[in-house]
Amino acid sequence: MTCCNSYSLSCHIQHYGWGKKGKESKVAKLMGTKADPNKPYAELWVGTHKKGPSFLRETNILLSEYIDKEKEAAVGRHCYARFASELPFLFKVLSIRKTLSIQAHPDKLLARALHQKDPANYPDKNHKPELAIALEDFEALCGFRKVDAILHFFSQYKEFARVVGESFVESLIRSYEKSDKDLQRKCLKECFTQLMNADEVVIKQSLAELVSALRAKGLRNSLEDLIIRIYKDFSSDPGVFCILFMNYIKLKPGDALFVRPNTPHAYLSGDCVEAMACSDNVVRAGLTGKFKDVSTLCDMLDYSSEGVDEFVVSGRSHTANIIKYAPPVEEFAVDRIQFVDPPQAFQLEPYAGPSILLCIEGCALTNLEPGGFVVKRGCLPRDVMKCGPSHFNRNYSFYTVQCHLHPCTKRTRLCGLSGVLRAWQRRGAGK
Incomplete structure (x- = not known):
């Protein structure tokens, strides 16, 4: 075939x-x-x-x-x-x-x-x-931090609480004490919306006071260093306070x-x-400085209060050299293919849909009859549209295009690769 x-x-x-x-x-x-x-x-x-x-x-x-x-x-x-x-x-x-x-x-x-x-x-x-x-x-x-962490920051940084407003902070506290998740999401939305719509003069003054207090501290944590760093470029932007609402x-x-x-x-x-x-x-x-749509953003957000683990994805080890990242969507998944000591050849499973092959480090050779081409970081050509298997080895060769457009069931061979990632279409997931 x-x-x-x-x-x-x-x-x-x-x-x-x-x-x-x-x-x-x-x-x-x-x-x-x-x-x-x-x-x-x-x-x-x-x-x-x-x-x-x-x-x-x-x-x-x-x-x-x-x-x-x-x-x-x-x-x-x-x-x-x-x-x-x-x-x-x-x-x-x-x-x-x-x-x-x-x-x-x-x-x-x-x-x-x-x-x-x-x-x-x-x-x-x-x-x-x-x-x-x-x-x-x-x-x-x-994503939004857990509510108890946000409440802690309201208590720790008075400038943050002042911009949001005392009544809204109190409402979030009551929702937390009641352990009512729906009410917590409602109150968190009100707090965040208040922040993002606060008067620019108030934001600028409050940020200046917060950053001044942080700079005066003898020992700062990484979050406080981040606030100071972002403030240098956005001294009157409510987004700086978002650091205290969102997971870092x-x-x-x-x-x-x-x-x-x-x-x-x-x-x-x-x-x-x-x-x-x-x-x-x-x-x-x-x-x-681009177009802002504050009302749409505040209305559309998922105000679930979740920790970091809800967003960080661990790849699944498929083989000794392949890690798969498969989020719950139908459009894509990613393979990370990496070798410390590249073999002569390495086989990958074929996929029925399209793939992109991108070389981040190292080099390889695709080998399609009757010719092949080099894939190497910083060496043209560097990005490959792949719809079927390719053969990689240590030889360097430029490419000739041969249009074989039928689906292929042969296995893909890779060789000489270090730090290559490949994306492909996942069928039937996340519909």
């Missing part, structure tokens, strides 16, 4: 202001070309989203146009029936120098409503659950964070690989 081809992709770079600059950026290193030391390289986008679409490098046609032309032969019958000419996922690399906004991504129902009402700011009808896998030490805020999460390389729809979050620093449903819908309300 013949197998599907692999294609080298030309992928899009987003130069958002919060990105790491020049050679400090993981994104810039993956470009394989000289980076401008004064330019931020924030995100590498791999996929079919119209804001940053990938092209087939050899023919310079849009990946979405190729899929539209070849249909299920390109991505598989199930994927094409469900998603047509769009990939079900968007695969990214992020290099974060400066805090991203306090934000959330709408569920499918709200995404459709926002798109119909304001397509300029909400360009997609789709939801955007996302999985971030740390490539280095990574910081984020995600630190990831080590290989740790992952799964962000469900309607969950407040903000990425703070570090590099990560990110897989998500194909959407760019973002509702923002703080720590940004």
Whole structure:
């Protein structure tokens, strides 16, 4: 049986202001070309989203146009029936120098409503659950802290309680004492909404007083250091106080964070690989100069009060070299494939749907009859659209495109790889 081809992709770079600059950026290193030391390289986008679409490098046609032309032969019958000419996922690399906004991504129902009402700011009808896998030490805020922790901060930091308002703080205290989860969510929403709608003068004064008191302390904890750090860029933004409402999460390389729809979050620093449903819908309300939609964010959020463990995802060891990250969604899952001492060859299971193969470190060779091509960090081509098996070994060879578009049941071989991640479509999950 013949197998599907692999294609080298030309992928899009987003130069958002919060990105790491020049050679400090993981994104810039993956470009394989000289980076401008004064330019931020924030995100590498791999996929079919119209804001940053990938092209087939050899023919310079849009990946979405190729899929539209070849249909299920390109991505598989199930994927094409469900998603047509769009990939079900968007695969990214992020290099974060400066805090991203306090934000959330709408569920499918709200995404459709926002798109119909304001397509300029909400360009997609789709939801955007996302999985971030740390490539280095990574910081984020995600979800609301447990209520007792928030109440502790109201007591510890009077400026925080003053901005929210005494009556709202007291209501949250009473809901906690009654152990009424529904009432706690209602009161927490009122507290958060008060903060995000507080007068800018009050926010600025309260933050200045808080930061002054923290700087005067002889010994500060990591959360207090974070407040001071974020304050330097956002001295009058209520988002700085969100640090006290939300879980502060630190990831080590290989740790992952799964962000469900309607969950407040903000990425703070570090590099990560990110897989998500194909959407760019973002509702923002703080720590940004971009469009803010405070009322929508406050109304849409899931105010469940949960700890860090609800959001940190541990990959499942599949083999000695493969760790699987499989969140409860149908659009994507991720394999992390890593070798300390690469073997001559390594076999992977084939998947019926489309995959993206991204080399983070090391190098490999795909071998499709009658030729192959090199996949290597910082060496073009660096990103591969894969719909079927490839063969990796220690030889270096450029590629020739041979379009074998039928599904393949042979096993995939990999070799010479270190730190490769592969995303694929999961069928039948999270519907």
